[in-house]
Amino acid sequence: MNLWQVLAPEIILCIAACVLFLLGVLRAAVFRSLAPMIALLALLFVFFGQIRGGVEQMQEDATNIVRVYQFADYIKLLASGVGSLFVLLAWPTDAKSTGNSALQFGSEAGEFFALMLLSIAGVFLVAGANDIILLFLGIELASIPTYIMVSVSRPLPAAQEAGVKYFFLGAMAAALMLFGFSYLYGTTGTTNLTEMTALFHGTVNNAALTPMTKLASWQMLAVVLLIAGFAFKLAAFPLHFYAGDVYQGAATPVTAFLSFVPKASGLVALIKILFVISGGVWAVPAEIAKLLWILAVLTMSVGNVLGLLQLNVKRVLAYSSIAHSGYMLVGVATLAGASGDYDVQHQALQGVLFYLAAYGIMNAAAFGVLMLLPARGDRARAPATSAETFEDLAGTGRNHVVLGLAMAVACFSLIGLPLTVGFFGKFYLIRPALSGHNYWLVALTMINAAISAAYYLRIVGTMFLRAEPAPPRGAMPAEAGAPSEKLSRGLPIRIAIAISVFGTLLFGTVFPGTELLTTRAQTAAAIEQMSPGEPSGTSTAAVSVPGIP
Numbered sequence: 277m278n279l280w281q282v283l284a285p286e287i288i289l290c291i292a293a294c295v296l297f298l299l300g301v302l303r304a305a306v307f308r309s310l311a312p313m314i315a316l317l318a319l320l321f322v323f324f325g326q327i328r329g330g331v332e333q334m335q336e337d338a339t340n341i342v343r344v345y346q347f348a349d350y351i352k353l354l355a356s357g358v359g360s361l362f363v364l365l366a367w368p369t370d371a372k373s374t375g376n377s378a379l380q381f382g383s384e385a386g387e388f389f390a391l392m393l394l395s396i397a398g399v400f401l402v403a404g405a406n407d408i409i410l411l412f413l414g415i416e417l418a419s420i421p422t423y424i425m426v427s428v429s430r431p432l433p434a435a436q437e438a439g440v441k442y443f444f445l446g447a448m449a450a451a452l453m454l455f456g457f458s459y460l461y462g463t464t465g466t467t468n469l470t471e472m473t474a475l476f477h478g479t480v481n482n483a484a485l486t487p488m489t490k491l492a493s494w495q496m497l498a499v500v501l502l503i504a505g506f507a508f509k510l511a512a513f514p515l516h517f518y519a520g521d522v523y524q525g526a527a528t529p530v531t532a533f534l535s536f537v538p539k540a541s542g543l544v545a546l547i548k549i550l551f552v553i554s555g556g557v558w559a560v561p562a563e564i565a566k567l568l569w570i571l572a573v574l575t576m577s578v579g580n581v582l583g584l585l586q587l588n589v590k591r592v593l594a595y596s597s598i599a600h601s602g603y604m605l606v607g608v609a610t611l612a613g614a615s616g617d618y619d620v621q622h623q624a625l626q627g628v629l630f631y632l633a634a635y636g637i638m639n640a641a642a643f644g645v646l647m648l649l650p651a652r653g654d655r656a657r658a659p660a661t662s663a664e665t666f667e668d669l670a671g672t673g674r675n676h677v678v679l680g681l682a683m684a685v686a687c688f689s690l691i692g693l694p695l696t697v698g699f700f701g702k703f704y705l706i707r708p709a710l711s712g713h714n715y716w717l718v719a720l721t722m723i724n725a726a727i728s729a730a731y732y733l734r735i736v737g738t739m740f741l742r743a744e745p746a747p748p749r750g751a752m753p754a755e756a757g758a759p760s761e762k763l764s765r766g767l768p769i770r771i772a773i774a775i776s777v778f779g780t781l782l783f784g785t786v787f788p789g790t791e792l793l794t795t796r797a798q799t800a801a802a803i804e805q806m807s808p809g810e811p812s813g814t815s816t817a818a819v820s821v822p823g824i825p
Contacts, residue, residue, distance in 0.1 A: 282342045282404070285322045285352055289397040292318035293390040300386030308373035308385035312768075315389040316363045319396070323356040340468060341407040350629060350800030351403035351544055358536055358636035359396040361776060363389065365529040365644055367768035376766060378528040378647040378662035380430045388428065391421035395537050402541045402548075408457045408467045411545060415453065418541035419446055419509065422534055429527030431659050438525025445518045449508035456501030463495050469552050477555030495553070499564055502549055503571070509542025510601040511594075513574040520586075523594035528662055531590055532643035535597045536636045543604060543632060547625070550612055558621045560612040568609040573720050576602025580727040590664050592731050593642060596690060599728055600635050604628055606721050607705045614712045623711065627704035629797040634689075634701035634783065641686035641776035645679050648766055648773075652745065666738050673739030680739045682777050687732040689780045692725050696784035697793075704794075 280287065292314055299307055299314070326349060368385060369376040381388040398418030405411040423446060427439030464472050508515040523531045554560045560568075579599030586592045607628035614620035649663035649672050663669055673680025689696035702725060709718045783793045 282344055285325065285356070286397045286400045286404075288322055289318055289393045289400070293393040293397070296386040296390035296393070298386075300384060300390070302386075303383050305371075305373045308368065308383065311385040311389045312363055312367045315393055316360060318393060319356045319360045319363060323353065323360060326353040326356065340470060341410055342404045343406040343470075344404045347629075347800045348403035350796055351540065352400050353796070354633050354636065355396050355399040355403075355537070355540060358633075358640065359392070361636075361640040361772045362529065362533045362536075363392065364768045364772035364775075365532055365640065365647065366392070369766050369768065375430075376529075376647065376769065377650070378430075379530070380527070380659050381428055382431070384428055388425065391425050392533065395419070395421040395425075395533075399537060399541045399544070402544050405548070406469045408460065408469065408472075411469070411548065412453060412457055415509065415541050415545055416450060419450075419538050422530075422538060425530050425533065426522060426526040429530040430661070432525075432661075434525040435527065438522045441518055441525075442522045445508065445515075449505045449515065452501050452508075453505030456498045456505060459494050459498035459501070463492060463498065469548065472552045473556045476553055477557070496561075496563065499549070499553055500567070503546065503564075503567065506542040506546040506549075507571065509538045509545075510575075510605070511539065511598050512571055512601045512605060513578050513598070516575065516578065516598045516601075519594045519598055520582075520591045523597070524588055524590045524664070528590065528643050528647050528664075531593070532640055535593070535639055535643075539597070539601060540632060540636075543608075543628070546608065547611075547628070550608070554612075558611060558618075559615045565609065565613040565615075568605060568612050569717065572602050572605035572609045572717065574602075575599070575605055576721065576724045578602075580724050580731075583728065583731045586731070587666060588664055589646060589666060589669060589735060592735070593639075596728065596731070597639075599724065600631075600690075602724070603702065603705060603721065604631055604635075606709065606717060607631065609717065610705075610709045610712055610714060613714065614708070617712060620708045620712045623704070623708035626794070626797045626800075627701075627708055629800050630704045630794060631701040633793055633797070634697040637776055637779040637783065638686050638689040638696070638698055641682050641773050641780065642690070644769055644773040644776065645683040645686070647769055648679055649676065666734070666742075667745055669735065669738045670742040671739070671744035673736070675744075679773075680736075682773050683739060684736045685777050685780055687736050689784065691729045691732050694784075695781070697780050697782075699784060700794075704797075 296311055296314055299311060366379055366388070367376065368374060368379075368381075373385060374380060374382050395418050398414050398416070398421075401414030401417060402411060403414075405414050423439055423443040426442055427436050429435050460472070461467055464475050466472055466475070504515065507513070508518075511519045523534060526534065550560055550564070551558065553564070576599045579595045579597070579602055583592050583595035583599065586595060607624050611621055611624035611628070614624065646663050649668060651658070651661045651663055651665075652668050663672070673683070685696065689698035692698045692702040702721070706718050706721060709721070
């Protein structure tokens with residue numbers, strides 16, 4: 277296949293983004309109102325195209341820098357589907373189409389949604405990249421647009437400060453990744469991931485077909501630097517410290533976007549690199565497996581403990597996002613530590629893929645509810661400000677019962693209670709860890725899930741059990757927290773919440789919901805038999821390599 281055919285979904289999103297950039301030149305409200313429609317149509321076109329045209333076998337271009345297979349197909353399906361929810365959350369609902377109750381992009385509607393499409397296209401590139409140069413470009417394409425989105429999301433100093441922090445820390449993470457990729461290239465002599473996999477497998481020059489159990493010192497340094505760079509994208513310990521300030525400063529729809537898209541790109545890149553350094557058989561060196569184990573435990577523990585201390589709900593969800601990165605790393609650590617046990621590896625990878633989808637679905641509902649609830653006091657008069665503090669949420673579950681129930685479903689799922697997708701997400705992560713006799717990791721995961729219940733239940737309890745604060749003396753009803761006129765026009769946001777809640781409950785049932793998602797995740801995580809390829813200029817014995825190319 278040629279490059280255009282393999283990259284068709286990415287090209288569609290990039291063309292739509294270019295149209296939106298051109299549309300941004302036209303300042304009339306009618307053109308601004310077209311921007312989210314174009315973005316949504318592009319994502320839905322790709323989403324249903326991925327459903328109908330699922331990859332049955334490997335697809336690659338003639339240069340072998342892009343490979344599309346079941347794993348990449350699943351990531352593209354997931355990113356386009358969850359990305360559609362984010363477009364609905366960012367939909368302009370005011371009369372001039374300049375934003376909604378939580379977002380204010382002014383006359384830059386076209387540019388805002390174009391950046392959103394480019395970021396999602398970056399996740400697509402990461403999923404299909406078979407070259408470290410393209411892999412790095414995909415990661416940065418998923419990240420750089422978000423720096424701008426944070427800054428332009430609302431005309432408040434907090435948003436611009438968050439954008440600057442995010443940009444400079446993101447540049448540092450990019451430098452770490454480039455440093456790691458340079459050493460990986462320097463020690464292997466190739467940028468192609470397939471050729472790297474063959475080299476790490478020991479197939480070059482008819483060497484013994486034994487995966488490496490210990491990396492050379494420079495290769496170990498490369499992997500550690502790459503894990504550090506990916507940790508920033510995942511908001512994983514110790515590069516998690518930006519999350520609280522950036523998530524709080526950004527507009528709520530952008531915060532929801534940040535909690536999923538960069539995280540997905542970092543997670544996919546981490547899985548691909550682990551596959552490469554293991555020689556295609558997931559025989560990751562023991563030092564790397566231990567490092568991932570420690571990162572998983574520290575990330576979910578730090579995220580949950582710090583989440584208990586927050587007064588701002590968006591900061592609570594920021595540290596919740598850190599904790600959920602830790603849960604995903606539990607699956608990655610199990611995958612890396614189960615050397616030779618393909619059943620455990622398959623279950624671990626399936627669990628990670630399932631949990632990534634579950635987190636994207638249930639998280640959208642929580643942020644959507646915050647968008648539709650008004651701020652109180654002086655913050656109610658600020659531009660693009662919706663509920664963010666516990667004072668804003670007090671008593672809203674009784675005044676807005678449907679929104680309160682939607683938030684309850686989202687929080688119960690984030691905890692991992694039965695009959696929600698979050699329960700099965702944690703189940704599919706814990707099951708392979710148990711099968712691999714990693715009992716300490718299982719115990720620490722369950723303890724952290726119990727800790728997280730405290731701040732999630734606090735959100736629900738505040739909405740239903742706390743009384744509304746008395747309005748300031750002389751305050752108008754709107755200032756006291758009554759729904760504003762903008763909130764009554766938030767139909768796209770309500771649709772996003774409804775889809776998210778429906779998905780949370782559908783995929784949380786034993787049948788048929790869970791089967792729909794687990795079947796896709798299981799196919800994407802299948803132990804595929806494929807040749808790692810023959811590096812040019814070498815005599816390479818063909819070898820069947822299970823895993824992800």
